[in-house]
Every structure is written in structure tokens, then in C-alpha cells.
Amino acid sequence: MNLLSVDDLAITFETQEGSVKAVDKVSFDVKKGEIFALVGESGCGKSTTALSLMRLIPEPGKITSGKILFEGKDLLNVSENEMYSIRGKQIGMIFQNPLDSLNPVYTVGQQVVEGLLIDNMPKQEAWQRAIDIFDDVKISDSTQRVNSFPHELSGGMRQRVMIGMMLSRNPKLLIADEPTTALDVTIQAQILELLKELREKYNTSILVITHDFGIVAEIADRVGVMYAGKMVEVGDVYKIFENPSHPYTKLLMKALPRITKNQGRLETIPGNVPNLAKPPTGCRFHPRCPFAIDVCSKSQPEFIEIEEGHLCACHRGEF
Amino acid sequence: MSDMIEYTIKRLFTGIFVIFAVTALLFAIMQLMPGDAIQLIANPRVSPERIEELREAWGLNKPAYVQYFYWLSHVLKGDLGTSISTGQQVSVLIKARFPYTMLLTGLSLILQYIIAVPLGLITASNKNTRADGIMVVLTIILWSMPPFWLGILLMLVFGIWLKVLPISGYSGLSSLILPLMTMTLPSLASVFRLARSEVLEVLREKYVLTAYAKGLNRKRVLTFHVLRNALIPVTVMFFLSLPWLIGGSVIVESVFAWPGMGGLLWKAISNQDYPVVQGIIFIIAILTVISNILGDILSAFLDPRIRLEIKGDNL
Numbered sequence A: 001m002n003l004l005s006v007d008d009l010a011i012t013f014e015t016q017e018g019s020v021k022a023v024d025k026v027s028f029d030v031k032k033g034e035i036f037a038l039v040g041e042s043g044c045g046k047s048t049t050a051l052s053l054m055r056l057i058p059e060p061g062k063i064t065s066g067k068i069l070f071e072g073k074d075l076l077n078v079s080e081n082e083m084y085s086i087r088g089k090q091i092g093m094i095f096q097n098p099l100d101s102l103n104p105v106y107t108v109g110q111q112v113v114e115g116l117l118i119d120n121m122p123k124q125e126a127w128q129r130a131i132d133i134f135d136d137v138k139i140s141d142s143t144q145r146v147n148s149f150p151h152e153l154s155g156g157m158r159q160r161v162m163i164g165m166m167l168s169r170n171p172k173l174l175i176a177d178e179p180t181t182a183l184d185v186t187i188q189a190q191i192l193e194l195l196k197e198l199r200e201k202y203n204t205s206i207l208v209i210t211h212d213f214g215i216v217a218e219i220a221d222r223v224g225v226m227y228a229g230k231m232v233e234v235g236d237v238y239k240i241f242e243n244p245s246h247p248y249t250k251l252l253m254k255a256l257p258r259i260t261k262n263q264g265r266l267e268t269i270p271g272n273v274p275n276l277a278k279p280p281t282g283c284r285f286h287p288r289c290p291f292a293i294d295v296c297s298k299s300q301p302e303f304i305e306i307e308e309g310h311l312c313a314c315h316r317g318e319f
Numbered sequence B: 001m002s003d004m005i006e007y008t009i010k011r012l013f014t015g016i017f018v019i020f021a022v023t024a025l026l027f028a029i030m031q032l033m034p035g036d037a038i039q040l041i042a043n044p045r046v047s048p049e050r051i052e053e054l055r056e057a058w059g060l061n062k063p064a065y066v067q068y069f070y071w072l073s074h075v076l077k078g079d080l081g082t083s084i085s086t087g088q089q090v091s092v093l094i095k096a097r098f099p100y101t102m103l104l105t106g107l108s109l110i111l112q113y114i115i116a117v118p119l120g121l122i123t124a125s126n127k128n129t130r131a132d133g134i135m136v137v138l139t140i141i142l143w144s145m146p147p148f149w150l151g152i153l154l155m156l157v158f159g160i161w162l163k164v165l166p167i168s169g170y171s172g173l174s175s176l177i178l179p180l181m182t183m184t185l186p187s188l189a190s191v192f193r194l195a196r197s198e199v200l201e202v203l204r205e206k207y208v209l210t211a212y213a214k215g216l217n218r219k220r221v222l223t224f225h226v227l228r229n230a231l232i233p234v235t236v237m238f239f240l241s242l243p244w245l246i247g248g249s250v251i252v253e254s255v256f257a258w259p260g261m262g263g264l265l266w267k268a269i270s271n272q273d274y275p276v277v278q279g280i281i282f283i284i285a286i287l288t289v290i291s292n293i294l295g296d297i298l299s300a301f302l303d304p305r306i307r308l309e310i311k312g313d314n315l
Ligand SMILES: Nc1ncnc2c1ncn2[C@@H]1O[C@H](COP(=O)(O)OP(=O)(O)O)[C@@H](O)[C@H]1O
Pocket: A013, A015, A020, A022, A040, A041, A042, A043, A044, A045, A046, A047, A048, A049, A058, A059, A060, A061, A275, A276
């Protein structure tokens, strides 16, 4: 059963340099209880996609077409007032940098309680709940810690607070945009462990965004690979690892830091993500693709079902 | 909390030092000015011997540092001296005028912030609307008006053409309106611009996005998260601007013959009546130091990061 169904979503930023098509006809589903990973290099439109699910894309971004079906309801047709009751309550979101995601002038407890009070929970109960949540996200000394200010906590702790805060109202979906990118490796692993554990405990689906296939391997059930505003490959995580079909996916997996660590060299994909104000014709990856042939620069590839539960948009996907 | 008290005491001590440094500096500057008060007030027919006598009586022939310590020792006893040009007690002169200046500057300060801060919040959170654009242009115009010029303009319009408001002196509260407007409008514009730019800056912060993602509505986000953070620099500005306002009141009070300290200071400077000048600057220095300390304490109260710094400094 799909909790979230994104259908042909397109988002444009009108800038001086022209319209930046940050997200172009992207479709994917997040099923109940699963962890879905959106993966791709920086600038591919992952964060924009994530923010659009909350209807929080910054100016001058506009959703130009598509549907965002959450439990069957199209969030793009919902009033701003109704969105207030969806954000936090139905969908929570945490961000890349926990250092600036929390308000510096309030204690972390106040910030968690503030969310709980939206549901008219009595104040005392809310504080108790905040302490319990801190226990859930494994912050030791939770009774003391609720009274800390964000700058008194480490980056990992702050991300725990963010996770707790966003899970406190039991949302059905948690969006985690690069939740561990700003943290060091040991803390990264702990946070990923925590997310997996809390998914069970809170019975939440998670949409995790990352540029790192290592994280995908560690936590995702299914994965969508995004390149330059387009979804290029979607599938079950083990199928994609076993049989990566899009050249971009293959190269991205090779650039996987955890594998290359032993080999001593990190392979990066030559070239850069194109300027999305003027994306390449045809397949957007063709200028960087080692397998590109004539047709790749001429027509956009459609999704092909490689195997059950595994789609790929590549003219040469069969290789 | 005890950190805050320790910090305040430390600041008070440096403040006292600053106050006396300012008065000493002022004393030195007054010495550099050509001529002296006796020359200015004495009738040309007074004999040079008599002038010398007067100088001696006022201690003006002593070296500058002796004069300064003489002044200082009296101040510590609570005596600000006597005006050379009128012979009145400086403390009496100041006491009579101090309330008028405080009324004018205090009201002006409060009006500026009460109007400008909400306006800054509203326009910044509706950026790129027509109302925002109009406010920005309007405040640039106000801001670039010299107070002197604005004062005369207001006098012309309300006092001379419309004849609805008194233009000079003090004859009841209606006399307050024009000097208050002259003093408030340009500063209000600058407070508005500060508040607006601070709000715009806070609106770009990640924690504002977090607040929305949590499910808070716009009103709650703007007042509880945005305004609260934007108020920190605005509060500092509030307390820092008090001495500038009193400085500015010299011009405004002179233009409108407002019976405050500014007008008194203006006259005392032209007469080189140094006990009066010293006395007024001494009072302004005290106000400045106190408002700086208050500003720092309040910003520490508003911003836990500053509290942490204070704690760190005291360790
Ligand atoms: N506020 C914005 N204004 C203009 N362009 C933007 C803005 N935010 C994102 N973009 C553009 O959208 C594209 C996708 O950005 P983003 O969603 O942040 O990518 P990712 O999260 O995958 O790194 C980029 O080309 C970026 O330039």
C-alpha cells in the first residue's frame, strides 16, 4: 500500500538566468513502513523534491505540475491552513545540518514541547513526553538535557533532538534530508541505526535523501536514483545493488566511499551536474556517460522494467 | 545568574572609568579653544586687572590638570560647580532642564521602536509586495533628511501655514509634537531599516524552516521564532542609540527653543561656560554607560549564546 505517491512532479525556479527546472516529471512511491532512499549528486533536485512534499519550497520555486498523493489526498490541492495540520503531524522533516536547524534562543525541550502543544497536550504531559522522546532517541540524562540550549549540544545530539522532535507527534512519514552528511563517521552510523530502530518503534515510513550509496545500502528498502532533476532508476535496494542498470547508478556506486576506502582512492564521476536552466538534450546524463551513443543526445529515454520492481530510464539499459 | 551579577559589576567599574576619561578629554579640548568665559562675558570696559582677578577667583589661571582635579573633587562631593555666565548652580540648571530632555528623547525612542519594529516585521515577511516597496522608499527619504531641515519644514507647515501647533518654547504638551516628530522621524526610518533587514536575515535561517516543518502556523513562526531572534540586535541598537539621541537633541532643542539640556549645552558651549558643559557631558556620559550596560544585560537575557560567552569570560 502506498503511503506517498509522487506523480510527474515538476518544479521550476524562475531566476535571472532563466527557469531552472530543478525537478522534471519525477515519480516515485513510498510504501507504508518502508525506508525509501533518494540518491544522487548534489544539485540533482533531491532537497527540492523533499521540500515540495511539505509545500515548503523556497522562493522563487513553483510546482508547475504533478501530484503528491499522501494517503490518497493530493497535497497540491490542499489549503495552507490544512497544510499546517499535515506538517509535523502527518509528515515530519529533518535537515542536513543540525547545527542551524534548531532555534538558538530556546532550549531543546521548549522546541519539542512547542510541537506537542499544537495537539493541545497539557503542558506538564508535554514535558514528560519530551523527556521520554529524548530517551527514545538515546540522549542520556534526558531530564537535564531538555533544558539545554542547542549550542550546548554536539552535532550528533542536535540531530537526535531533531529526530525526536519530528517523531514526537507520530507522523506517518519522516523525511530525512542528508541526515548524517554534516556528522562524523561513527556518529553517522549511530544515527542510521537510530533511524532504523525508530521506524519500527514509531511505525513510520522514512524518505531518506543522500548522495552516498553506502547509506542506501545500510538503511534503505528501496531506492530512487536522481540525476539533474530526473529520476533515472528506481527499485528494490538489493536488486539495484545486484544489477545496477543505469550508467549513472553504476558510477555513483563506484564512487561509494566505504568501498574505495580500502582501495585508497575515491573515484568520482568525471564532469559536473549540468546547469538546470539549460539541461542537455536527450538523456541528461549523456555528456558524462561512457556508454553514450547517438540516440542518447536526441531523445529522452523512457522507463523500462528491467525486472519486477526495478525500473530504469536508459537507452542502453539492457547492458 | 551570579555570572551576570559579576559581569554587571565589572562593567560598572569600567563604566566609571569611561565616564571620567570622557570628562578629562572634554576638559582638555575646552582648554584648546581660544579665549575663555571671562573674556566672553566681561564688558570691554572692565580693566585687565579686574579680569585677572576674576580668572583667579574662578581658578582659570591654574594649570589644566589642577582645574580638572578641582572639578573632580567637587563632583565626588556631589557638587557640579557654578555657571560662569549666570552664577547659578550647575546642578540646579541641569535639574530644571533634564526632565524636558528625557521627556523628548524617551518618548521619541519609545515611539521609534513601537512603530518601526512591527512595521519591519510586517514588511519583511511580505517582501516584494507594493506596501513593502513604498515603505522602503519612504524611509530612505525620511532617513536622508537632516533633522535641522526637517524641523524647519515642520515649523513652516504646521506652525506658520496651518497655524495648528506652537513652534517655539514650551507651553504645554502641544509644544512637544513638532520637536518630537523632528527627532523621531529620521531615527524611526533607520530603526525600521534595521528591523526589516534583521527579520529578512532570520527568515533565511534553517530553524525557521524547522518551525514550519514542525507544523507551526505563520503567525506563531513569525512572532515566536523570527521576531524573537531579530529583537536581539534591535535591543542592542535601542540602548546604544540613547546617547546619540541626546546628542541629536542639541539641534532639535535649539531649533524649537525647547527648554532641555541640549539647548543649555548649545548656549554653554558658545559662552565657553565650562562648568555647565562639563556638568552636562558628565550626565550624558553616565546615561551612556548605564544604557550600554542595560543593553548588554538585556541582550544576554535574550540570547543564551551571549550568556555562554559571559560565563566563559568570567571563568
Ligand atoms: N532557492 C533556489 N533558487 C534558485 N534555484 C534553486 C533554489 N534552490 C535550489 N535551486 C536549484 O535547484 C536545483 C536542485 O537543487 P537541490 O534540490 O538543492 O539539489 P540537491 O538537494 O539534490 O543537492 C539546483 O540546480 C539549484 O540550483
